[in-house]
Amino acid sequence: MKPPILIIIMATIMTGTMIVMLSSHWLLIWIGFEMNMLAIIPILMKKYNPRAMEASTKYFLTQATASMLLMMGVTINLLYSGQWVISKISNPIASIMMTTALTMKLGLSPFHFWVPEVTQGITLMSGMILLTWQKIAPMSILYQISPSINTNLLMLMALTSVLVGGWGGLNQTQLRKIMAYSSIAHMGWMAAIITYNPTMMVLNLTLYILMTLSTFMLFMLNSSTTTLSLSHMWNKFPLITSMILILMLSLGGLPPLSGFIPKWMIIQELTKNNMIIIPTLMAITALLNLYFYLRLTYSTALTMFPSTNNMKMKWQFEYTKKATLLPPLIITSTMLL
Amino acid sequence: MLKIIIPTIMLIPLTWMSKPNMIWINTTTYGLLISLISLFYLNQPNDNTLNSSLMFFSDSLSAPLLALTTWLLPLMLMASQHHLSKEPLTRKKLYISMLILLQLFLIMTFTASELIFFYILFEATLIPTLIIITRWGNQTERLNAGLYFLFYTLMGSLPLLVALLYIHNFMGSLNFLMIQYWIQPLPNSWSNIFLWLACMMAFMVKMPLYGLHLWLPKAHVEAPIAGSMVLAAVLLKLGGYGMMRITTLLNPLTNFMAYPFMMLSLWGMIMTSSICLRQTDLKSLIAYSSVSHMALVIVAVLIQTPWSYMGATALMIAHGLTSSMLFCLANSNYERIHSRTMVLARGLQTLLPLMAAWWLLASLTNLALPPTINLIGELFVVMSSFSWSNTTIILMGINIIITALYSLYMLITTQRGKYSHHIKNIKPSFTRENALMTLHLLPLLLLSLNPKIILGPIY
Numbered sequence: 001m002k003p004p005i006l007i008i009i010m011a012t013i014m015t016g017t018m019i020v021m022l023s024s025h026w027l028l029i030w031i032g033f034e035m036n037m038l039a040i041i042p043i044l045m046k047k048y049n050p051r052a053m054e055a056s057t058k059y060f061l062t063q064a065t066a067s068m069l070l071m072m073g074v075t076i077n078l079l080y081s082g083q084w085v086i087s088k089i090s091n092p093i094a095s096i097m098m099t100t101a102l103t104m105k106l107g108l109s110p111f112h113f114w115v116p117e118v119t120q121g122i123t124l125m126s127g128m129i130l131l132t133w134q135k136i137a138p139m140s141i142l143y144q145i146s147p148s149i150n151t152n153l154l155m156l157m158a159l160t161s162v163l164v165g166g167w168g169g170l171n172q173t174q175l176r177k178i179m180a181y182s183s184i185a186h187m188g189w190m191a192a193i194i195t196y197n198p199t200m201m202v203l204n205l206t207l208y209i210l211m212t213l214s215t216f217m218l219f220m221l222n223s224s225t226t227t228l229s230l231s232h233m234w235n236k237f238p239l240i241t242s243m244i245l246i247l248m249l250s251l252g253g254l255p256p257l258s259g260f261i262p263k264w265m266i267i268q269e270l271t272k273n274n275m276i277i278i279p280t281l282m283a284i285t286a287l288l289n290l291y292f293y294l295r296l297t298y299s300t301a302l303t304m305f306p307s308t309n310n311m312k313m314k315w316q317f318e319y320t321k322k323a324t325l326l327p328p329l330i331i332t333s334t335m336l337l
Numbered sequence: 338m339l340k341i342i343i344p345t346i347m348l349i350p351l352t353w354m355s356k357p358n359m360i361w362i363n364t365t366t367y368g369l370l371i372s373l374i375s376l377f378y379l380n381q382p383n384d385n386t387l388n389s390s391l392m393f394f395s396d397s398l399s400a401p402l403l404a405l406t407t408w409l410l411p412l413m414l415m416a417s418q419h420h421l422s423k424e425p426l427t428r429k430k431l432y433i434s435m436l437i438l439l440q441l442f443l444i445m446t447f448t449a450s451e452l453i454f455f456y457i458l459f460e461a462t463l464i465p466t467l468i469i470i471t472r473w474g475n476q477t478e479r480l481n482a483g484l485y486f487l488f489y490t491l492m493g494s495l496p497l498l499v500a501l502l503y504i505h506n507f508m509g510s511l512n513f514l515m516i517q518y519w520i521q522p523l524p525n526s527w528s529n530i531f532l533w534l535a536c537m538m539a540f541m542v543k544m545p546l547y548g549l550h551l552w553l554p555k556a557h558v559e560a561p562i563a564g565s566m567v568l569a570a571v572l573l574k575l576g577g578y579g580m581m582r583i584t585t586l587l588n589p590l591t592n593f594m595a596y597p598f599m600m601l602s603l604w605g606m607i608m609t610s611s612i613c614l615r616q617t618d619l620k621s622l623i624a625y626s627s628v629s630h631m632a633l634v635i636v637a638v639l640i641q642t643p644w645s646y647m648g649a650t651a652l653m654i655a656h657g658l659t660s661s662m663l664f665c666l667a668n669s670n671y672e673r674i675h676s677r678t679m680v681l682a683r684g685l686q687t688l689l690p691l692m693a694a695w696w697l698l699a700s701l702t703n704l705a706l707p708p709t710i711n712l713i714g715e716l717f718v719v720m721s722s723f724s725w726s727n728t729t730i731i732l733m734g735i736n737i738i739i740t741a742l743y744s745l746y747m748l749i750t751t752q753r754g755k756y757s758h759h760i761k762n763i764k765p766s767f768t769r770e771n772a773l774m775t776l777h778l779l780p781l782l783l784l785s786l787n788p789k790i791i792l793g794p795i796y
Contacts, residue, residue: 264498267498284496290491302468
């Protein structure tokens with residue numbers, strides 16, 4: 001893609017999200033969402049193959065439906081409250097509709113079906129943008145309407161998301177699908193405490209974005225999209241394998257790494273509100289997540305997979321891939337505790 | 338406490354920046370010096386604990402365990418020198434760094450004063466151990482072993498996190514020193530029963546309790562020598578230490594909640610000891626003997642009498658040193674014949690007589706010979722369980738007999754009799770190995786002269 005066009009499209013994506021985050025008028029928020037979605041479609045279609053076409057189509061359909069649902073909710077809110085300002089939503093129907101729409105955009109269960117397929121069909125860089133930047137806008141709206149969200153609905157979605165994210169990722173070897181299921185599970189954790197303490201959701205989102213960015217950059221360094229190609233990393237970049245080890249354990253939420261911070265805080269907030277069984281269930285289901293991260297580390301860092309060349313180490317070429325800000329990213333995603 | 342923690346952290350740059358032929362010497366020496374510092378903490382005032390700071394404290398229960406942990410690091414380093422000698426330098430340094438990191442987490446765990454801090458470090462000890470087991474173990478089963486180890490422990494400890502946060506909300510603070518003065522008896526209700534279970538299951542899995550012990554033989558057998566040593570000696574004691582700390586909060590539910598676990602422990606003691614009699618794998622035998630000894634500690638902690646607490650503490654320290662020594666002896670066999678089967682290397686007494694002396698002393702302490710601290714621990718536990726219920730003496734007695742049986746079985750199979758004809762050309766014992774055994778045995782025997790320091794806070 002020619003650089004000027006790429007710049008314009010990236011700028012539109014960023015502007016779209018900024019508009020969503022910064023505006024207080026519902027119509028502008030909807031406009032921001034649409035800008036964001038339309039601009040990201042060419043990014044998803046960077047490689048011109050049928051898989052990417054299918055992925056972009058699925059993404060477009062789900063996001064467009066979600067935006068329409070959101071608009072419906074906004075209109076009902078306008079009907080009942082007479083104004084367009086984003087604030088506490090008085091009508092429960094509007095609130096439920098908006099929540100459903102936003103969770104559809106995020107990929108929470110039961111609207112999670114598009115996430116693995118879309119993430120698998122696109123390049124690693126587009127997948128990274130999809131799983132990190134695109135979550136910011138819906139989350140900011142959920143943050144702003146959090147006092148009026150129906151807790152039961154969101155808690156149910158969160159619980160099923162954590163379950164789906166854990167179980168769905170177990171049978172995967174493709175890295176992008178693994179990251180997609182990981183994103184579903186993490187979104188579940190975030191959705192669980194929006195109604196109780198939205199600040200924790202922001203904390204979880206920030207840490208999740210940091211960790212996912214680092215993971216994707218490590219994958220891109222090796223251009224590896226399957227577990228098999230990741231397992232050859234010990235031969236080429238042995239230092240990166242230990243990075244992957246800590247990063248995966250951090251994603252799984254093991255203390256003392258920073259992936260544990262959101263889980264600890266979320267469990268603390270939930271127990272303060274007298275919910276004991278739900279955080280226990282969520283924490284135990286997060287172990288399923290940990291299992292497939294651990295499987296990745298087993299094949300990458302902790303064992304030496306048979307590789308095609310006979311040398312112990314390949315010639316160490318200079319890194320030609322851009323790994324922007326990789327060391328600080330990794331450090332912040334693992335050592336913050 | 339920082340005077341132990343900061344030197345331990347600084348051991349890591351020491352390994353990475355030492356000259357290649359000096360890494361072992363440097364780390365072992367400084368490790369021994371750090372363990373000397375930790376011995377100062379054994380001097381405890383009788384009526385209170387030594388309060389170092391807001392976050393760390395040490396009392397008569399944690400000080401011996403702290404001394405054991407810091408004593409073990411140089412021993413682990415000495416034991417690992419041989420099997421790492423052929424690895425490239427970076428991997429050696431990585432291994433040593435993992436051991437030091439584990440040591441650091443263990444020191445902080447034993448001296449943590451706030452229970453959530455304790456929990457975080459309790460979980461944090463899993464990561465270096467997992468890396469040591471799966472990366473440097475020797476057989477393909479090590480992957481499975483690492484998985485079992487991690488997931489059994491995590492399944493048990495996640496409810497503990499929820500329970501600790503609940504108690505934090507309920508009581509206002511989890512600082513252990515303050516909670517001691519605020520506890521009220523826990524009323525009997527279903528949710529409190531679940532609270533009790535959530536608090537205790539993490540430590541039960543770690544100990545391990547008989548029904549949940551499946552991870553232990555796998556992990557111990559597949560781990561390299563340093564991993565086995567630290568697992569048997571210290572990580573199991575984390576469970577005992579945690580149980581002793583947290584049962585202060587859980588009265589009086591423990592009176593009836595303890596029954597299922599007592600039954601499992603008492604029966605499991607005999608079961609695992611009997612399994613030891615039929616083992617062919619040397620390391621597996623020592624692993625099951627660890628389960629059996631720890632079952633005694635579980636019984637002691639659940640009875641909650643002063644004598645049983647003294648016995649539990651003494652038994653933890655004694656078993657730590659003994660088990661670690663047995664693993665070192667098994668490893669010296671393994672390094673020579675590269676197999677863990679006992680009958681392949683028989684009659685070693687004729688070939689390596691000094692090593693046979695260490696085998697004899699280790700087996701004797703394992704079967705709790707007077708006047709060693711093993712005996713003091715076991716005796717106190719047996720006596721207190723007899724006073725709790727008279728019939729337990731039958732099971733305890735059977736256990737003591739079977740322990741003696743398998744310890745002597747291990748000794749006789751490996752040391753006595755005619756040697757197998759193919760081991761005539763094994764290497765003689767290294768000075769390093771003899772020094773290792775001495776350093777294990779000397780504290781064990783000297784402590785029998787002054788057991789007061791390991792008898793815990795009730796003494």
